[in-house]
Each structure stands twice: as structure tokens, then as C-alpha cells.
Amino acid sequence: MTTNDSAVSQLKRTPLYEQHRALGARLVEFGGWEMPVQYSGILDEHQAVRTRAGLFDVCHMGEFKVEGQDALAFLQYLVPNDVSRLAVQQALYTQLCLANGNVIDDLLIYHLAENHYMLVVNAANIDKDFAWVQEQERNFQHVSLSNQSDTTALIALQGPLAIAILQPLTKVDVKDIRYYRFAPVRSQAFIV
Template structure:
């Protein structure tokens, strides 16, 4: 663990009983009390995550809007100041570089949030595609801490600590310079769990104080520290994709089911030509949801069959803590992607029956 990257909260993990693992080169807690307990806390009350391993890049300059618009598949033109946008970033062949959040502070100042395992790769990709755009790119990841408070009681708990009305921050909007017990923060109504909640950004030196204050304040309302384990089960139940599972440089956003976030009618962006061509020719494969009919828990990488023909593989699979069902997502041949299609998952060298179902396993509970 010595060679792993660490967030400023590394000592707090042990204090709160965190079990540390290697995640994308970072020493992070997979759980504290337990994955199921933390999952249920977020679904019914609230959980607090340290997601400071995520990356942050500032884009500043006369051409900030144009640069970001060319970089991403979604339409940044739709944003007003202090609004947030989810979007894939693609290579010229349509493969996914990453999926990111775009914060617009104003037309000349954007804030991009990127996945931890992709920080260096993403930043290099931005630098390589800076071209003639008059922008300054700053990788500020080491100096930024990010906490996420998620769950139906998230607003009630955080409101006790802030100097502004959190109800005024609408879904996928943010507010800058919010004071949380004297600590200046950027607060956005975003998250990765399917529940209402907030993501909080501040400077690294304030991390421990902020973490402790929020947990202490929320204790009586059932707030628990939460680890990566339940972060994965929570996001999966509401069909939020994970880079490295549903998203890869060999998978396009159309194959991943992210059509809504790909604006093929906007001006040119990196990967547009390849995606237009794929749309016109039709998909050859697609990410689908499935539910196991036989016993066995599907896992990432398990092969999917129809008869003796391999048609794909599982990208994510779990015993869903909320639904108490064995469910999964899989990238499979398009011909077998219709709802109700019987498929078979190879679980421990045995083919187990499953059926293709909607990817909307669990109803999102956002405050919009």
C-alpha cells in the first residue's frame, strides 16, 4: 500500500473503520461497517463518500466554451452559468476516452471532473487537442478534495452546516463559495448513487475538518461513512455506467446506451464522424440489462452465450442489495438485445439461464 496514491483523508479511513484496497492505484476504503449496511444507509438515510481521487481540470480563456464543445459529445451550448453537464469524451474512432462532468462557471471558465484512473490520460488528451484554441488548461486534481453526501436526508443534514439555502441548488446545478462551517466550498446537486445529494469540492487542507464535521452533524440522522463497495452497487442499480466496465476505448457511447448524451446534430466534435456512421449503419452490439433465472451471481467478465455461441460478456453483475435479485449488465450482440430474450451466463463453468430486462433496475430518487 505504500506506493499507492492517497487522499488527505487516508488517516480518517482507519479512524472510522475503513477497509483499504488498491483502486486504480489509490489506497481507498472499500467499506467501513459493511457494503450492505452502507448501501441501505444511502437508500434510506444518507452516506458520506470521500471521492477525492477524482480528477479536476480547469479550462480558462477566450475559447474555453469552443474548446470544451469540441472535446465532448454532449452540447455545452445548452448550459447556463453554474449548470452541470454529463457527457462522454471520445476518440476519433468513437471509442470512449472517459465520461466526465462539465461545470460552466461562465463562457470563459469551465471546470471538468474526470475519473481517477484516467486523470493523466484525459489531461494529456486535452493538451493534445488544444490546437489553436486560446485556453489555459490546469490539472488542479492534487489540490482539490471532493466529498459526496448522498441519500434522502442529505439536504437536511448538510443544511445544518451551510450559510445558504440548499433548496436553491437545483438538480445538476452548483453554487460557488458556499461556507460549510467556515470552509469555502463549491457545492453541486449531483452524485453517483441514484439518490438526492451533493458533491462538495474544497481545498485539500480542509478535508479532514470537513469530513469530521459532516459526519458528526449527520450522526443522529443515520449518516454513515460509505466506501467504494456500495458506491458501485448503488450506481449499478440505477444504470449509471462505470469506466472500465460499461465504458472503454473499445466501446462507443451509442453501444453503451448513452445516445441522449451524444448530440450528433451539433457542430463538429471529436468522434462525430465515426458515431454518425455507426448510427447510420446500425449497432452490432449493445449494453443490456439482465436478470438471472438460475442461481448464481454474475460477475464482471463472465461470458454470455445463446446455445453454444458466445455473444458477449458481463460488464457488471451483483446480488442487488435493494432488489434482492441477481442482476447484471452485459455487452452482447445486438441481435439478442430485445427485452425478454433468454441468454445464458457462464457462472463457474456452468451455463446459467438469464433474461434480458430493462436496465432501469431501480427508480432514481433525485430531487429535481
């Protein structure tokens, strides 16, 4: 085994890795992960997403669950935006900050249910972000924090045909989901 082979074997892989290989993706290192960067070419793929749709493997992102009676107060402490304005099934783009206001990372906060949130952080910062969030948790008595990054998979579908592609897979009326909102669903089909 060469040094390069050893470095590649140490990279993390998403649950879709074998599919990417089988479909001929060009794989590269990204934040400690072996990720697809392109299939047919940048211009072809850009045009496909702009005119039809593109499916993106974002399983490498980090997911932290925050639950409990003090979950909202805890999140209000961690980020500069007002998390209290989130309705259930609404998401917020914000920053994870140090006490002095310096930014650690940007993230999304999903309000899953009362006193139940999910933070989605950048792949390269999972360990650093979780350590910081966990350290801050000590100041809040009724908060449960868990890093679910290794057991959660994410994919992103975007482009003008995204709704038409997604709709047959669920009974939820996808076109009614507003910007930065989501709906829990059970898929009626799986795409592999």
C-alpha cells in the same frame, strides 16, 4: 518490507486517508489509490444511504480547469454534447471522445463562470485524459488548461437526509439547488 507492503506504499492517498483508517475502514487499491471500500458492511452501508445518508470520499477523481475566450469552443470540440446549453452553475454528464467518436472516458463538465469550466474525470484515467485534452488544446489559441487534481478535494453526500445534514453548514438554501446544478458556498463549519 515485503513486496505487498511496497505496492501499498506506492498507492496515492486522499486527504481523508487518516480519517478512514481511524474510523476502521477496509482499504483497497482502486485505480492507483488506497480507498475505503466499506466500514460496517455492504448491506448496512447500502441501507444507511437509502434510508439516511452516506458521505463518500471522491478526492481521487481528476479535476481540470479550462478557462479563456475559446474555452467553450474547445469543450464543444472535445465532447459530443452541447456545452453551450450550460448555464453558469450547471453541470453536464458527457464523454471525452477521440476525433473518430470513440470514447476515451466519461466525465462531468461544470460551468463555473463565463469562459471558466471544470472537468471531473475518473481517477484511473487522470494522466491519460489530461494528456489527450492537453494535446487538443494546441488547436485553440485562447484556452488555458490546468490539471488541479492534486490540489482539489471532493466529497459526495447522498441519501434522503443529505439536505438536512448539509443545510446547517451553509447559508445557501440547499433544497433550491436543482438536479445537475451547484452553488458556490463558504462552509460555516468543518466536519472531521
